[in-house]
Amino acid sequence: MTLELRELIEGCPDVPLHPAAGEDGLGHHVTWVHVLESTQMIDYLAGDELILVTGIALQEDGALLKHVKSLYEHRAAGIALDIGHFFMEPPEDVVLFCEEHGFPLFTIPKSAPFENIARPLCRRLIEEETKERMVSAAFQNAISFPDQQELYTATLSEFHFEIEWRYAVAIVQVENYAGDPYVRLNLIAAEIRRYLHRDVRFSTVFSAWKQIIVVMHCDEPQQLRNWGRGILTIVEHALRRQETASIGVGKLTKSIRCVSKSHRQAASILKLQSRKKLEDRINFFDDLGAYRVLLGIEDPEISREYHTQILGPLIEYDKESDSDLLDVLRCYLNHNDSVKETADELFVHRNTVNYKISKAAEILCMDLSKLDSRLQLLLAFMLMDMM
Numbered sequence: 001m002t003l004e005l006r007e008l009i010e011g012c013p014d015v016p017l018h019p020a021a022g023e024d025g026l027g028h029h030v031t032w033v034h035v036l037e038s039t040q041m042i043d044y045l046a047g048d049e050l051i052l053v054t055g056i057a058l059q060e061d062g063a064l065l066k067h068v069k070s071l072y073e074h075r076a077a078g079i080a081l082d083i084g085h086f087f088m089e090p091p092e093d094v095v096l097f098c099e100e101h102g103f104p105l106f107t108i109p110k111s112a113p114f115e116n117i118a119r120p121l122c123r124r125l126i127e128e129e130t131k132e133r134m135v136s137a138a139f140q141n142a143i144s145f146p147d148q149q150e151l152y153t154a155t156l157s158e159f160h161f162e163i164e165w166r167y168a169v170a171i172v173q174v175e176n177y178a179g180d181p182y183v184r185l186n187l188i189a190a191e192i193r194r195y196l197h198r199d200v201r202f203s204t205v206f207s208a209w210k211q212i213i214v215v216m217h218c219d220e221p222q223q224l225r226n227w228g229r230g231i232l233t234i235v236e237h238a239l240r241r242q243e244t245a246s247i248g249v250g251k252l253t254k255s256i257r258c259v260s261k262s263h264r265q266a267a268s269i270l271k272l273q274s275r276k277k278l279e280d281r282i283n284f285f286d287d288l289g290a291y292r293v294l295l296g297i298e299d300p301e302i303s304r305e306y307h308t309q310i311l312g313p314l315i316e317y318d319k320e321s322d323s324d325l326l327d328v329l330r331c332y333l334n335h336n337d338s339v340k341e342t343a344d345e346l347f348v349h350r351n352t353v354n355y356k357i358s359k360a361a362e363i364l365c366m367d368l369s370k371l372d373s374r375l376q377l378l379l380a381f382m383l384m385d386m387m
Helices: 005-010 039-044 063-073 092-101 114-144 153-158 181-199 221-238 256-274 290-295 300-321 325-334 339-346 350-364 371-386
Strands: 018-021 032-035 049-053 078-082 105-108 167-175 203-208 211-217 244-249 282-284
Touching (some): 032 114, 039 063, 049 114, 063 078, 114 153, 167 221, 181 221, 290 371, 300 325, 325 339, 339 350
Parallel strands (some): 032 049, 244 282
Antiparallel strands (some): 018 105
């Protein structure tokens, strides 16, 4: 729900800002309004600010153009120049630069105090930020307390998030932070928010437990895939040095009341990614194959009981004997019961594999030549991945 510069100006019709150049950049996002008369303080900008300038310190030839170029390089949203005190009109070189680079240039009439410009614009930005926080809080309630609809439906409806729309949750997990995790997470979340605002009008982005949570209104699975891959591109571009990221995307819901389920699916995907069971940096619930069925088990106790019943004896034997029968058995099943391929991967002799597989079958009281036994074991291993 971040505002574009065009939306901000149109939402404050009484503010006397007159477009002079760079109207192609009116889609830039804007977070605040500052007065900045010198390039010496420009490094303090965070980006996406609208800059007000009188030009009092920029009257030398080329000084204003240099200032404008610096603002553009620091990703300011645009510049508004006071006309009538130090500049009678915007210099031609400044107009040309802003037009060529799509950098919005506005003029402010001499009779308009800067306070009358900044105050209403900042008020509108604060209102929008408040809405964003309320929407994020409502979706957090929808995720944490899905059955208590009074905690989220009224707020989301107020901001035009329809209850019966379809939604999906994506979770971004960043590892090996290059700096303060809180700061880095917020910066990456801001980049995702900018991207979504261009294409996904009804969405929200917030941070929780060193993760970035994205909730999107979406109608079609292919649309969700496109947006998910777009998020991945934005995140990869924002990463620094040793940082890595993984993204899990839950299934499209039937309504806003099912957002918690999509969140749970996305979280389960990240768990599988962390255990190297999924190779891609972004994974969608619809692509998980048999894991989709297992993740649909509502009672986690059922999964734990099944896992313990099938693999428990072998796990206990490995602990007591300091052996690796469980790992060998899984490798054997992953290679479609090929002793040779199992031996090659584990760098052991085939006789060693044969002995350990026979021992595992004995401990489990299973005939591994039977398809039913192998299916039970594969299912137990997959459940173990999810725990």
